[in-house]
Amino acid sequence: MRVLAMLHAYPPAHNAGAEWAAHSLLRELAARGHNVDVLLSQQDAATDAYEIDGVSVYPYRGKADPSRWMRGDGRAQAIVTHLENTARASVLGELNRIPVVHLLHNTFEKSKSWLVKGSPSLVVYNTAWMKADAEAWWRVHRGDRPMPWGITVHPPVAVEDYQATPGDRITLINLTVEKGAKVFYALAERMPRRKFLGVIGGYGQQIIRDDLPNVEIVPHTPGDRMAKDVYARTRVLLAPSSYESYGRVAVEAMCSGIPVVAHPTAGLMESLGEAGIFADRDDLDAWEAAVKRLFSPKVYPQASKAAAARAAGLDPAAELDVWAAAMEGVAKRGSPR
Structure with a gap:
């Protein structure tokens, strides 16, 4: 053919x-x-x-x-x-x-x-x-x-393509308004002792701020380097998108057992399933609470295990x-x- x-x-x-x-x-x-x-x-x-x-x-x-x-x-x-x-x-x-x-x-x-x-x-x-x-x-x-x-x-999404040992950053991939850049920066302001990682996306108007010492911005990253350059540095992935038909990066992150906090779009609810941690993108208090909870040594292992199991189940x-x-x-x- x-x-x-x-x-x-x-x-x-x-x-x-x-x-x-x-x-x-x-x-x-x-x-x-x-x-x-x-x-x-x-x-x-x-x-x-x-x-x-x-x-x-x-x-x-x-x-x-x-x-x-x-x-x-x-x-x-x-x-x-x-x-x-x-x-x-x-x-x-x-x-x-x-x-x-x-x-x-x-x-x-x-x-x-x-x-x-x-x-x-x-x-x-x-x-x-x-x-x-x-x-x-x-x-x-x-x-x-x-x-x-x-x-x-x-x-x-092949699990083996994106597996890495999670790092310590709170990460957003694609820094546009639609993908939730304002939520990302607002959380960084509220949590100055936590490290944040922003990855420039492949499309859309990127919102780049250099006034927050706990935020690192890295360039647009090829797919075959995401595991090493992004997910190996990530502890929690943020997905506060206003629209997602699926949410591929959320699934990629789960391949490494990285929990995902997401806005409940239809696509993200289907991709993340019960492993997803959902909060309305307009409720910053809920987002802050969800992220902080994932830094608990009792909560994170369970959330990580659920994320990895969900990724494996999406074979x-x-x-x-x-x-x-x-x-x-x-x-x-x-x-x-």
């Missing part, structure tokens, strides 16, 4: 959750012997072609880039896409009669609208709650026609089998049009 993934950016240069989720799926296909190429649309995403985990990645050169995968010996049997590339990939798939697969990472109206306009052969939802949300949306807006076939594959093997079988079926059936 030859697969073309049309994406805007890709690891290791771009390390947002959606990109690592996409890579985890694509490298699984490559590991099973399939030919997987990624074509980037951002001009500054890469300068040269490269390979990562068996996946070949090609930089943007011009608008004609996809043509080599549309016909001839190199013709793709399926196009995988997400986010800002969904529209173009859907149009190219229809014009060239190549089935298109949508990876959905959010419940935004723009993303769901392409379930109608793009007529994908397969939709991959990153959580059960997102699939339910899309189904409810479809009943209201397009109840007169069948919904595109969809499966749920939680962003695959992606079964869902990756479903993903691979679904993609092979899409390629075999071809375009429905």
Whole structure:
């Protein structure tokens, strides 16, 4: 099977959750012997072609880039896409009669609208709650026609890729307002004797403060260095996001037995399960109390054990089998049009 993934950016240069989720799926296909190429649309995403985990990645050169995968010996049997590339990939798939697969990472109206306009052969939802949300949306807006076939594959996180011995920092990854930077800095002000670690994110307007002596800010960190450079320094991970469809970094942290204090978004509640420690992002007193409690020698071991067990329980093997079988079926059936 030859697969073309049309994406805007890709690891290791771009390390947002959606990109690592996409890579985890694509490298699984490559590991099973399939030919997987990624074509980037951002001009500054890469300068040269490269390979990562068996996946070949090609930089943007011009608008004609996809043509080599549309016909001839190199013709793709399926196009995988997400986010800002969904529209173009859907149009190219229809014009060239190549089935298109949508990876959905959010419940935004723009993303769901392409379930109608793009007529994908397969939709991959990153959580059960997102699939339910899309189904409810479809009943209201397009109840007169069948919904595109969809499966749920939680962003695959291999425990061994992120295991480390926890450190002593209270950490936030991606210092934007939406991810909870204000909560992070407010806690640092309230807890001056505790060490805080802020990791610059791969997207969004970063809020950087240099007026707090107990806060260290480190650069954007590639995924393959997160265990050593971030989780090995972290005792508690903060996830005070206003929106998370899943919360990949929370699961990564749990692989090291790092407890996560989180705002109860639907995605974080699904990913963290009973191991999560939840507090409303607007209730700073609750956040301070939750974090301080995790520094108790009696509380932390139990919370750490629960986190590690939850990470182990999210073993992606079964869902990756479903993903691979679904993609092979899409390629075999071809375009429905």
